[in-house]
Amino acid sequence: xxxxxxxxxxxxxxxxxxxxxxxxxxxxxxxxxxxxxxxxxxxxxxxxxxxxxxxxxxxxxxxxxxxxxxxxxxxxxxxxxxxxxxxxxxxxxxxxxxxxxxxxxxxxxxxxxxxxxxxxxxxxxxxxxxxxxxxxxxxxxxxxxxx
Numbered sequence: 001x002x003x004x005x006x007x008x009x010x011x012x013x014x015x016x017x018x019x020x021x022x023x024x025x026x027x028x029x030x031x032x033x034x035x036x037x038x039x040x041x042x043x044x045x046x047x048x049x050x051x052x053x054x055x056x057x058x059x060x061x062x063x064x065x066x067x068x069x070x071x072x073x074x075x076x077x078x079x080x081x082x083x084x085x086x087x088x089x090x091x092x093x094x095x096x097x098x099x100x101x102x103x104x105x106x107x108x109x110x111x112x113x114x115x116x117x118x119x120x121x122x123x124x125x126x127x128x129x130x131x132x133x134x135x136x137x138x139x140x141x142x143x144x145x146x147x
């Protein structure tokens with residue numbers, strides 16, 4: 001009786017294929033949408049997912065100004081930034097940030113869900129967020145992604 005030896009296949013830069021997807025943010029809950037986007041950016045939707053390799057796909061988010069928050073988060077959620085100088089802390093609630101710069105809400109949510117290292121920064125660069133329903137990535141022929 002011979003033993004069968006199965007080896008795990010690890011992905012590398014030569015074997016990974018990066019696809020392009022479009023996500024429509026209209027009436028999507030921010031946290032739920034962003035957690036799915038972060039998983040796809042990491043490559044967790046692929047059978048050959050390898051933690052130390054960038055297996056993820058490119059994601060284009062359109063209509064990010066039409067996302068929704070649950071509960072009272074639109075009024076209560078605070079986004080803060082710090083310039084590094086004394087007194088340089090600024091606070092803004094979600095409703096004001098959604099009016100002023102809606103793409104920042106999606107970008108910050110997804111960035112917080114990615115690894116905090118070189119690989120995470122590389123994955124984050126594959127996210128493109130736009131306010132309107134048009135985007136400049138038609139040449140990549142992105143597929144529509146439904147959640």
